[in-house]
Amino acid sequence: MSRELSDWYQHLAADADAGEVGVPGELRRRADRRARLRAVGGALAVAMLAGGVVIGTQVVAMPPPAPVGPPADTPTIPTPSVSAGPPSPTTSGRPPGTTPASPGRIAGGIPDRAFFTLAPANQTGVAPEDRDLAALPGLCGARIPSEPILHRRSRSLVYKLPKTPQGNGPDGTYTQSITVYGSGRATVVLEELRQAVRDCPEQPQLPFQVPQVLSRQRLLGDTGYGDESVLFELRKPAQDMNGDPIGGEEVRLVRAIRVGDVVTILWEKGSGTGSSSRTQVDTDSRRAVAAIEAWLD
CATH class of the missing domain: 3.40.1000 (Protein Transport Mog1p; Chain A)
Known part of the structure; x- marks a missing residue:
């Protein structure tokens, strides 16, 4: 039973002890009232306990969220290759005043x-x-x-x-x-x-x-x-x-x-x-x- 429910019962008992003892009909009504409160309190306790177990189970059993990836249609950007630089300028390789054979x-x-x-x-x-x-x-x-x-x-x-x-x-x-x-x-x-x-x-x-x-x-x-x-x-x-x-x-x-x-x-x-x-x-x-x-x- 939770602490809040226990405190609530103690407060209810204190109120009953402080009241005057009445006629049998009044006593019967009070007894019925206490019974109903116990039933409600028990049900509430069971509900809270069940809720706690469910919540606890969810907390323990819930897997960590999967990492968010890019959408399926997101294009993959290739990593640019490293170039060795522009090609060296070519030269004729033929002495001035001469003609290549075509x-x-x-x-x-x-x-x-x-x-x-x-x-x-x-x-x-x-x-x-x-x-x-x-x-x-x-x-x-x-x-x-x-x-x-x-x-x-x-x-x-x-x-x-x-x-x-x-x-x-x-x-x-x-x-x-x-x-x-x-x-x-x-x-x-x-x-x-x-x-x-x-x-x-x-x-x-x-x-x-x-x-x-x-x-x-x-x-x-x-x-x-x-x-x-x-x-x-x-x-x-x-x-x-x-x-x-x-x-x-x-x-x-x-x-x-x-x-x-x-x-x-x-x-x-x-x-x-x-x-x-x-x-x-x-x-x-x-x-x-x-x-x-x-x-x-």
Whole structure:
């Protein structure tokens, strides 16, 4: 029984003890009143006890509230990744004044415009002729390049010197070849050519010629053409049309020029007797570089 209910009963008993004792009817009414109060008090006590047990059970048995999560349709925000910073600026990687080899253009083969054309003062009226000619003179049996190529085309071109009157015969003939190599191989090819010239300082001009005429080869200093170039000379005793010595020497020039993965070779073969004009070969070499760069641009 709770403290409040006990106090209430004590107060009720005190009131009864303090009152006068009345007639039997009054006493009966008082007794009935006490009985009703006991019944009400007992019921109240039972109700309060039951309520306390229920409340206590709820307090003890109620699980802690679950943590409140985001609504089901709340989007999840990803954690941003940490970047190492903006990419480093790229550079061309190609020396100034040079032209890259365009893969798309090279894949289509070598067009006519990739070959140089003579300046008006050097033209003879004879059109260039595509011919399957050797790109280089023999150099003691060296094979250049030492691996397959992607594209190759060559042509023959006759020219005259500016001082030669129109109508006279040509002063010289070029064989120009253009060869496309795999990436990075053109540089190796030019190094192979340099080494082949070094390894072949002289050789018979014609193996079965009697008497033997030796051709001597040597590298010449060369800069300012394309990405790099190799210039060498072929020097032999001068001869007439019959092969008889006429005194002096005949010199022919060969220049290989690399532009990216493309190598063009100008081999000046002359026409009749005489020697190559270095000035003319230099001029036409610059025109050859310009034509290739325009093609690859």
